[in-house]
Amino acid sequence: MTPRQIVASYLLIQAIGTAAWWAWLLYDPESTKWxxxxxxxxxxxxxxxxxxxxxxxxxxxxxxVAVLRALPWAAVAIWxxxxxxxxxxxxxxGVSVMTDQAWIASAMMVAMAGLTxxxxxxxxxxxxxxxxxxxxxxxxxxxxxWTVAQVVIFWGIFLWIIPAAIVEFEQRLHWSRFSHSGxxxxxxxxxxxxxxxxxxxxxxxxxxxxxxxLPTATAPKLVVSGPYxxxxxxxxxxxxxxxxxxxWLLGSPCVxxxxxxxxxxxxxxxxxxxxxxxxxxxxxxxxxxxxxxxLWLPTFSTKRESNQNRHESLRxxxxxxxxx
Numbered sequence: 382m383t384p385r386q387i388v389a390s391y392l393l394i395q396a397i398g399t400a401a402w403w404a405w406l407l408y409d410p411e412s413t414k415w416x417x418x419x420x421x422x423x424x425x426x427x428x429x430x431x432x433x434x435x436x437x438x439x440x441x442x443x444x445x446v447a448v449l450r451a452l453p454w455a456a457v458a459i460w461x462x463x464x465x466x467x468x469x470x471x472x473x474x475g476v477s478v479m480t481d482q483a484w485i486a487s488a489m490m491v492a493m494a495g496l497t498x499x500x501x502x503x504x505x506x507x508x509x510x511x512x513x514x515x516x517x518x519x520x521x522x523x524x525x526x527w528t529v530a531q532v533v534i535f536w537g538i539f540l541w542i543i544p545a546a547i548v549e550f551e552q553r554l555h556w557s558r559f560s561h562s563g564x565x566x567x568x569x570x571x572x573x574x575x576x577x578x579x580x581x582x583x584x585x586x587x588x589x590x591x592x593x594x595l596p597t598a599t600a601p602k603l604v605v606s607g608p609y610x611x612x613x614x615x616x617x618x619x620x621x622x623x624x625x626x627x628x629w630l631l632g633s634p635c636v637x638x639x640x641x642x643x644x645x646x647x648x649x650x651x652x653x654x655x656x657x658x659x660x661x662x663x664x665x666x667x668x669x670x671x672x673x674x675x676l677w678l679p680t681f682s683t684k685r686e687s688n689q690n691r692h693e694s695l696r697x698x699x700x701x702x703x704x705x
Contacts, residue, residue: 388459388500389449395493396441403430403438415553416486418476429469436465437493448504456504463494463501470494474542488546491538516662517598524587524600531595532583536576539620539643544627544636551635558632565630572626579619582608586616596655603663605670611679613670617647618677652676 382390406412406427413426440462447455470490477487519527551558583594585607590600594616608615624640659667674680 384503385448385451388504389445391496391500392441392445392448392459392462395497396438396445399433399441399493400438403433406430416483416489418480418482433469436462440465459497459501459504463497466490466494466497477542477545482549484542484545484549488543491542495538516592516601518591518601519587519593519598521588521591524591524593525584527593527595527598528583528587531593532580535620536623540623540627543639544624544631544633547635547639548631548633551633556635559634560632564632568626568630572623572630575619575622575626578608578615579623582615582619585609599658603659603666603670605674609674611674611681613674613676614652617644617652621647 406416407430410423410427413423417426440458444455444458444462446452447458470487470493473483473487473490476482477484548558586592586594586600586604589606590602590604592598592600592602612618621640621644624643625637628634628636628638628640656671
């Protein structure tokens with residue numbers, strides 16, 4: 382699929398999904414209790430029907446058509462749609478923070494807003510590949526700034542809002558949570574260690590690779606230093622461990638399962654795309670790195686790496702004129 386087809390397909394799916402959700406709410410108004418604070422009247426949520434149908438459903442369809450036909454106003458339309466989606470998203474998050482309720486609605490809106498933003502960032506770039514990987518060379522300051530912003534947003538979404546929604550879902554279904562002695566301390570230790578690994582990885586990607594961890598602003602340089610010296614995807618490993626630690630801290634089997642499911646999804650669908658891109662851009666340099674450093678389990682074979690580097694150095698010297 383081309384980038385235009387990817388964007389248009391998602392927007393149509395978004396329109397259909399939003400319309401179906403509203404059809405459910407209007408058919409069964411009692412279902413609104415899943416998506417708003419308990420003390421609020423049914424009309425507090427149902428009152429959004431006109432805005433959602435015009436801006437989110439209609440806007441998604443119109444933007445999908447504009448993108449598919451490459452109309453001149455398509456870029457303006459998709460960014461306008463993104464703004465339209467993010468406003469109710471921020472409203473939902475604000476409500477959840479104030480009431481510690483309606484996290485399911487916040488998680489749903491964050492997912493929609495994040496995917497719409499992703500579609501906006503990959504549309505209209507000539508060099509954009511269908512795999513949505515874009516190489517951008519940034520200054521160190523810009524790369525660090527974008528990386529920090531990404532860390533704050535991603536941690537807030539995947540380690541706070543979504544786990545809170547999962548726990549709320551468990552509570553509504555009266556599913557029990559687990560607990561054991563030392564749970565808080567041990568889970569926080571793992572969470573802290575994983576967070577340090579994630580920050581170290583992101584900073585290394587920014588300062589050494591001149592890019593960010595996001596595929597749509599990926600580093601133009603191959604990074605094999607810092608934590609990447611020991612594991613090929615330290616940020617993915619850190620994210621999985623963070624998710625498991627949050628589930629452990631909350632005593633939520635579903636949050637732990639969510640983290641593991643994320644690891645499986647990344648391994649099966651994201652990893653092959655990233656590795657294919659790295660092989661294409663860096664060739665033998667990446668293949669050697671791939672053979673030397675494992676994907677998930679850290680590699681601490683410093684002595685073997687040193688011997689291999691010395692062997693490669695001697696081989697290079699032998700190829701020079703006048704040697705051997």
